[in-house]
Amino acid sequence: MKFIPTGLEGSYEIDIFPIEDERGWFVRTFCKNEFAEIGHSKEWVQMNHSFTNNAGTIRGMHYQQPPFSEIKLIRCIAGKVFDVIVDLRRNSETFLKWIGIELSAENKRMIYIPEGFAHGFQTLTDDCQLIYNHSEYYKPGVEGGIKYDDKMVGIKWPLPAKNVSERDGNHPLLDKNFEGLNIYNEL
Numbered sequence: 001m002k003f004i005p006t007g008l009e010g011s012y013e014i015d016i017f018p019i020e021d022e023r024g025w026f027v028r029t030f031c032k033n034e035f036a037e038i039g040h041s042k043e044w045v046q047m048n049h050s051f052t053n054n055a056g057t058i059r060g061m062h063y064q065q066p067p068f069s070e071i072k073l074i075r076c077i078a079g080k081v082f083d084v085i086v087d088l089r090r091n092s093e094t095f096l097k098w099i100g101i102e103l104s105a106e107n108k109r110m111i112y113i114p115e116g117f118a119h120g121f122q123t124l125t126d127d128c129q130l131i132y133n134h135s136e137y138y139k140p141g142v143e144g145g146i147k148y149d150d151k152m153v154g155i156k157w158p159l160p161a162k163n164v165s166e167r168d169g170n171h172p173l174l175d176k177n178f179e180g181l182n183i184y185n186e187l
């Protein structure tokens, strides 16, 4: 496994290396010891799986409010997506900065998203499936969202936006009073 820092502190692209033989391949997708190298110590308490029909669809940008913030580890197992994270951590040097990476069944790349980030993606092909590991339980009442086209963030999506859910289309726009998420339990 190779952990590549994305430029937003604490987040990583992770490359995994399948071992091939005549039957196909085998690959490790998580190892407690290897993830300890990037400081990961939390337990995964939920795993989720999503399927998206059409290219261009955007899901996001989602997070859970502290103290229910979560770490996510995400992998694409069918199709190809443009995966985006936005740093919402108060006092972070990269506050409101975003990065996007391609995750696909072909490249097998994963993304590791620490607490305090919003996450979303746009499908680049039809029939995309993502697998998620979460370090926190799903709590509908503490969900937060930012709009995929929020100008204060300025995400450049590769395709015209399609099939945005009603909830995602109604996330409030950020304004200059948005202070970010207090992940570090400052006084």
Ligand SMILES: Cc1cn([C@H]2C[C@H](O)[C@@H](COP(=O)(O)OP(=O)(O)O[C@H]3O[C@@H](C)C(=O)[C@@H](O)[C@H]3O)O2)c(=O)[nH]c1=O
Binding pocket: 048, 050, 059, 060, 061, 062, 119, 120, 121, 132, 138, 165
């Ligand atoms: C996220 C989630 C949703 N649900 C339910 C709520 C709803 O009825 C249905 C679909 O939920 P959503 O519309 O929120 O699905 P979706 O928009 O795909 O939500 C996902 O988006 C991406 C970007 C993420 O980062 C994920 O963590 C998750 O928030 O599934 C759960 O039961 N458990 C969960 O963990």
